Amino acid sequence: MNKVLNINLGGYPFTIDDDGFEHLENYLDTIHSHFKKSDGYEEITSDIEARMAELFQEQLNGRSIVTIRIVETCIGIMGTPEEFGAEGLEEEDTFYEKTQAHSSGKQTNYQTGKKLFRDPDDSTVGGVCSGIAAYFGIEDPLWVRLLFVLGFFSGTIGLWAYIILWAIIPEAKSAGDRLAMKGETINVSNIGKIIEDEIDVFADKLDEIGSELGSKKKAPKKRRMVEEAPLRRGFLL
Amino acid sequence: MKLENTMAQMRKGVLELCIISIIAEGEIYPSEIIKKLRSSELIVKEGTLYPLLTRLKNAGLLDYTWKESTQGPPRKYYQATSQGRSFLQGLMSTWEQLQHAVNQSTKNLTNNE
Numbered sequence: 001m002n003k004v005l006n007i008n009l010g011g012y013p014f015t016i017d018d019d020g021f022e023h024l025e026n027y028l029d030t031i032h033s034h035f036k037k038s039d040g041y042e043e044i045t046s047d048i049e050a051r052m053a054e055l056f057q058e059q060l061n062g063r064s065i066v067t068i069r070i071v072e073t074c075i076g077i078m079g080t081p082e083e084f085g086a087e088g089l090e091e092e093d094t095f096y097e098k099t100q101a102h103s104s105g106k107q108t109n110y111q112t113g114k115k116l117f118r119d120p121d122d123s124t125v126g127g128v129c130s131g132i133a134a135y136f137g138i139e140d141p142l143w144v145r146l147l148f149v150l151g152f153f154s155g156t157i158g159l160w161a162y163i164i165l166w167a168i169i170p171e172a173k174s175a176g177d178r179l180a181m182k183g184e185t186i187n188v189s190n191i192g193k194i195i196e197d198e199i200d201v202f203a204d205k206l207d208e209i210g211s212e213l214g215s216k217k218k219a220p221k222k223r224r225m226v227e228e229a230p231l232r233r234g235f236l237l
Numbered sequence: 238m239k240l241e242n243t244m245a246q247m248r249k250g251v252l253e254l255c256i257i258s259i260i261a262e263g264e265i266y267p268s269e270i271i272k273k274l275r276s277s278e279l280i281v282k283e284g285t286l287y288p289l290l291t292r293l294k295n296a297g298l299l300d301y302t303w304k305e306s307t308q309g310p311p312r313k314y315y316q317a318t319s320q321g322r323s324f325l326q327g328l329m330s331t332w333e334q335l336q337h338a339v340n341q342s343t344k345n346l347t348n349n350e
Contacts, residue, residue, distance in 0.1 A: 011310030031284075040291035047267065047287040050310070054268055055283075079282025 004065060010050030012057065019199070020068040022175055024052075027075050034081035052078060068199075114183035117172035126166040134181045252279055254328045256289065257317060260299060261325055264316040290315065298324050 151158020
């Protein structure tokens with residue numbers, strides 16, 4: 001099951017899956033920030049959006065809902081701003097350098113650095129500990145949890161601290177938030193990756209719930225392994 | 238020295254020539270340009286075309302008019318300006334010179350094979 005949204009892309013109405021929408025939005029954001037400093041900014045971006053709409057219609061072929069697969073296929077046909085640069089003309093290269101000088105090379109990555117979020121995918125109570133663990137690059141949120149549990153026993157400070165943190169730290173809701181939580185730079189390619197990961201994890205979870213209804217605890221354990229694998233590798237290197 | 242880079246450089250130069258000459262044949266809208274270019278594999282990613290068209294338009298080589306479409310919102314139809322046509326002639330003569338030069342330079346190589 002998936003939520004759907006109604007959007008207007010380049011003058012065409014579309015019904016699009018929630019995850020597909022997120023993917024598309026991030027893609028268009030990188031396009032917009034890439035051409036922001038260019039002369040024909042509005043024209044180029046609206047042309048690209050209109051073409052995306054046409055590609056969606058071709059891919060839909062009579063079906064009614066734009067899925068994330070369709071979004072991915074169309075982005076593949078259209079290409080990312082990095083790929084346009086390789087095919088553009090000489091003038092574009094100098095223009096490219098100019099914009100890089102202006103925005104110090106950040107035009108395709110619209111968010112850098114870590115942000116503190118609560119992690120809803122790996123939570124015991126409110127996801128505060130796993131969020132903190134992700135923020136400080138601690139491999140296993142268990143250590144942070146132990147610290148808080150010790151805090152609970154040594155007085156009420158631990159408990160109050162947890163409740164206050166729970167209230168003030170925002171939950172990581174979107175794929176972008178989750179990347180920012182782990183400190184990865186967001187661009188079109190890795191946001192695609194995280195969404196794919198999520199689909200796999202979700203499929204795994206469904207299988208597990210289907211096969212053994214009683215043991216709920218196994219599912220989150222598996223999830224943690226999948227999500228932390230890239231982090232751990234980063235530490236070894 | 239990467240082969241891919243050199244190939245991309247070569248493609249860059251002729252892409253502009255091809256786009257202007259396709260548009261000079263008669264007014265056309267971008268998706269049709271893509272269809273024509275796709276068969277020649279000159280454009281790998283479609284997104285490349287749009288900034289290029291806008292730049293050629295801003296340089297006064299192309300112009301466009303909005304036309305109603307039966308299938309959706311109005312479409313932009315591009316046409317070459319007189320400046321664009323003379324620009325194209327310049328490019329064509331350079332291209333012919335280049336073609337001649339390349340044929341001359343590689344003649345012995347292809348004969349030997």
